[in-house]
Amino acid sequence: MAVTLNTGPAAGPEDGELADAAAIRESLEQPEWFAVLYDRYAAALHRYAGRRVGDDVADDLVAATFLAAFRARERYDQARASARPWLFGILTKEISRRHRTEQARLRALARAWSERPADGLADRVAADVSARAARGPLAAALARLSADERGVLLLIAWGDLSYDETAQALGIPLGTVRSRLSRARAKVRQALGDSNPMNEEQA
Amino acid sequence: MNDLTSLRELGQAIDDGLRGPAPDLRQRVLAECGGLADRARPGRRPRFAPGWRLAVTGGLAVALAAALLAVSTLRLLGAPPGATAQAATILERAAQAAARQPDLIPRPSQYVLFKSVETAAEFNGSSPDFRLHSELDLSWQSVTGRRAGLLRAQPRSNSNLSQPTGPWSSTVLPGCRPGRPRGSRAWSTAGTPVSTRKPIVSRSCAWNVAYPVLPTTPGAMLRYLFRTRQGQNPPPAESYIHAGDLLRQDYLRPAERAALFRALKLIPGVSEVGHAVTLIGQRGIAVQQTYHGLSDQLIFSPRTYAFMGERQVVVGQGAGARVGSVLDSYAVLRIAVVDRVGQQR
Numbered sequence: 001m002a003v004t005l006n007t008g009p010a011a012g013p014e015d016g017e018l019a020d021a022a023a024i025r026e027s028l029e030q031p032e033w034f035a036v037l038y039d040r041y042a043a044a045l046h047r048y049a050g051r052r053v054g055d056d057v058a059d060d061l062v063a064a065t066f067l068a069a070f071r072a073r074e075r076y077d078q079a080r081a082s083a084r085p086w087l088f089g090i091l092t093k094e095i096s097r098r099h100r101t102e103q104a105r106l107r108a109l110a111r112a113w114s115e116r117p118a119d120g121l122a123d124r125v126a127a128d129v130s131a132r133a134a135r136g137p138l139a140a141a142l143a144r145l146s147a148d149e150r151g152v153l154l155l156i157a158w159g160d161l162s163y164d165e166t167a168q169a170l171g172i173p174l175g176t177v178r179s180r181l182s183r184a185r186a187k188v189r190q191a192l193g194d195s196n197p198m199n200e201e202q203a
Numbered sequence: 204m205n206d207l208t209s210l211r212e213l214g215q216a217i218d219d220g221l222r223g224p225a226p227d228l229r230q231r232v233l234a235e236c237g238g239l240a241d242r243a244r245p246g247r248r249p250r251f252a253p254g255w256r257l258a259v260t261g262g263l264a265v266a267l268a269a270a271l272l273a274v275s276t277l278r279l280l281g282a283p284p285g286a287t288a289q290a291a292t293i294l295e296r297a298a299q300a301a302a303r304q305p306d307l308i309p310r311p312s313q314y315v316l317f318k319s320v321e322t323a324a325e326f327n328g329s330s331p332d333f334r335l336h337s338e339l340d341l342s343w344q345s346v347t348g349r350r351a352g353l354l355r356a357q358p359r360s361n362s363n364l365s366q367p368t369g370p371w372s373s374t375v376l377p378g379c380r381p382g383r384p385r386g387s388r389a390w391s392t393a394g395t396p397v398s399t400r401k402p403i404v405s406r407s408c409a410w411n412v413a414y415p416v417l418p419t420t421p422g423a424m425l426r427y428l429f430r431t432r433q434g435q436n437p438p439p440a441e442s443y444i445h446a447g448d449l450l451r452q453d454y455l456r457p458a459e460r461a462a463l464f465r466a467l468k469l470i471p472g473v474s475e476v477g478h479a480v481t482l483i484g485q486r487g488i489a490v491q492q493t494y495h496g497l498s499d500q501l502i503f504s505p506r507t508y509a510f511m512g513e514r515q516v517v518v519g520q521g522a523g524a525r526v527g528s529v530l531d532s533y534a535v536l537r538i539a540v541v542d543r544v545g546q547q548r
Contacts, residue, residue, distance in 0.1 A: 029435040034236050038229060046228075050221040051214050059225045063232050070236045109217070131212045138213045157210040188206045 020083035024076045034070055041087050042066070048159050049091060053101050061094040068094075080168070088159050089169035092151050099147055106143035110136050134192055141191030149184035152177055286473035290490045293475055293503060294464045300508040301460035308456075309540040314343040314352060315413035315454045316547065318537040320364055322482055324530040331524050335361045343544040344413035345378060352376035352413075353544045364483065379408035414454035421465035428466060439471045440494035446470075447501060447513050454538055460510075467501075476500055481512035482534040496522035497530070511535065 020037060027033035042062060049058035068090050069083075076086065095102065114136035142150060155161045155169060163181075167174045225231075286294065309315060319340050324333040337359040344352040354374040360366035418424045425442070432441040446467055449455060455463060467473055472492055479489035479502045487502040496519035502511045512534035517524045524530060539548070 030438075031236055032233075032438060035229075035233055038232060042224060042229065042232075046224045047218065047221070050223070051217045055222050055225075058221075059228055062224065063228060063235070066232045067235055131209065131216075134209045135213050135216055138209055153210070157207050158214045185206050188210070192206060192209060 019081040021076065021078045021081050024073050024083065025078065027070075027073055031070075034066075034073070037069070037083055037087070038066060041084060044084075044159075045087060045091050048088070048154075049095060051158055052095055052105075052154065053098050054105055057098060057101055061091060061098070064094050065091045085161060085165040085168040088155060088161060088165075089171065092155065092169060096147055096151070102150075103143050106139045110138075110140035110143065112136075113139060137191045138188065141188045144191075145184055145187060149180050149187070152180040153184035153188070156181065285471060286468045286490065287475060289475040290473050291468045293488055293490055293508070294468045294473075296508040297503050297510065298461040298464035301464060301510075302457050304457045304460075306457050307454075307540055309346045309413070309454075311347045312350075313346050313540050313542055314350075314544060314546075315346065316537065316539045316541050317342045317344075317452070317454075317535075318539075318547075319451070319533060319535050320359065320482055321533040322361060322364075322529075322531065324524070324528075326523065333524060333528075333530070337361045337364055339364070339367075341547070342376070343541065343546075344376060346413045346540075348379045348408040348412040351378040351544075381408050414456075417449070417455060417459040417462070419458040419462045421462050421469060424459075424462040424466035425469050428470075436494045440492055440499075443467065443470050443473060443492035444499060447499065450501070450510055451513065451533060451535070454540075479514065482514070482532040483512075483536075485511050485534070487511050493518060496520050 020040070023033050023036040027037075045065060046058050046062045049061045052058075053061065065087060069087060072090075076083070080086065113132070142154075145153065151170060152166055155166045156163070159166075161169060163174060163177050167177045170177070285291070317340070320337070321340065322335050322337040325336055326333045338356045339359055341355045342352065352375075354376055355371055356374075357367050357371045358369040360368050418427050428442040428445050429438060432438065432445045434441045434444065436444070446463055449463060450460075467490065470492070472494075473490055474493075476489040476491045476498070479487055479500050481487060481502050485502075486505070488505045489500040489502045491498045491500045493499070496517060498516045498518045500514050500516065502513065503509065504511055512532070514532040515530045517526050517528045517530060519526065522530070541547070
C-alpha cells in the first residue's frame, strides 16, 4: 500500500513575503540574505541617485549605501518592517557628500533644457509643451535650494516616500519635514511662476 | 500641473538619459558584503544534538525565501562548480548502490526504527580541550507523524562502545495532530524534547513525519538542500551538512537516496578522502566538505558503496580544537520499519 505524506515546510510566509526586517535579521548569521534587500531596492535607489548625480556616481553611491547598511544591519530597528526609508536615508547622506556634483549637474540640465527648441511633433501636445518648458526653470530652482530642502522635496517627489518615511529616513521630526517641504515647494513654485499658471493648489 | 507633478515629470525626463546600474554592480556589492562577513567569525555548529526533529520547525519557515537566493549565492561565492572528479565517482557509485536497494514503503500505522551509535565532542568554553560523550541511540518515529514516538539513549564508554556507562533514558517524541495551534508553542525550540504524550496541534504535521517525501532528481534535490538548509556556515557547507542530517535522521527511499548522492556531486567544494574509519571501526572511503577548519566526512563501504557513517575531523584553525582530532562521529547500525514502538526486529 502506498503511503502519501505531506511534504515541504509547514505553513509560513510565501516566497517573497518575508519582511525586510526579517531578511536583515537573517543576514546577521547568513550574509547572503542581504541580497534580498539589494534585489528589492537597488533599482529604486539607483534611479533616485541617478536623477540627482548621474549614472556613474550613482553606481558608487548605491554600492556605498548597501555596504554602509550591511555594516549597520545589527542596529536596524526590527520594529520597522520596511527598510525603504532606512536605505533612502543612508543614500541621502551619501548624496550630500556629492553636493557640488549635484549642483553642477542641475545647472547643466537647466541650461540644456532652456536651449533645447520645443519643435518636435510630440511637443505640439499642449501639456507636453508646458512640461518641457518647466524643466529648465525646475532644474535651476532645485540647484538653488538648500541641501536640506532638496533632500526632503526629492525624497517625496522622486523617492516616493511618505512624510513619515521621510522623517524616518532623515532622522528628523515630522514637523521639520513639513516646514522644509513647504519652503522648498514655495521656491519651486516661484521659479515655475511664469511658465506654469496652474500651480495654485496646495499640499 | 502642480509643482510636485512637474518635478515627477522632470525626474522621468532625466530617466530617459540614464542607463541604470552598471551590470556588475550587484556582484560587486554582494561580494564586498561577503568579504565583510568573512572577517566576522562563523561558529561551529553543534552536531548530533538530541531532539533534533523538534528543533527543525522554526527554521523551516525562514528557509522559504532562501530558495530564491540559491543560484545567485553559488555564483557569489565564486566557488568551483561542483565536487572533484574522484568525489563524484564515489558519489555516483553510492547513488547506483542506493538505487538498487529494495523500495520499502511503510504503512501509515508503522514506525521507522533508527539504531545508531555516536560520539560527540563537548567543549568547555574556549579551551581547545574537549570531552567525548558516546551513546547508543534507538528511535521510533511514526510514519505519518501523528503518533507518539520514542527516543531511547544509553551512554557508552568512549573506548569500548559495547560497554554501557549509565542507564537508558527515554524521551517521548510527541505525535502531531493537524489543527489550529492554540496558545504558546507547546514544544521547545531550543532543541530539548518535551516529554508529553499529548499530541502537538500544528497546522501541518509535515515536520513530524518519519520520513519526508524528497525530490528524486539531483537538481531538485540540490535545490531542496539549499532551500531547507540551516546554520551560519557558507551555503555549500550547510547544504552538505543538511544532506548528512538527512542520511542520519531520515528514512530515504532508494530513488531519493540516489538523488541525494548525485546532488552532493553538484555542491562546490566536495572532495574525496582516501580512507576513513567509522566509529565502529569499519574501514571506508569518504567524501568531505571542509568548512571552518573541519572536514566533514561521509563514509562509504569501499566494496558495496553503502553509506556507513559520518565523522568530523579537525584539519585547520577555526574549529577550536587541535588539528587531527575527531570531534563527532556516527555509525548507522540499523534502519528498519516496525509495527510497534520498542520493537527492534
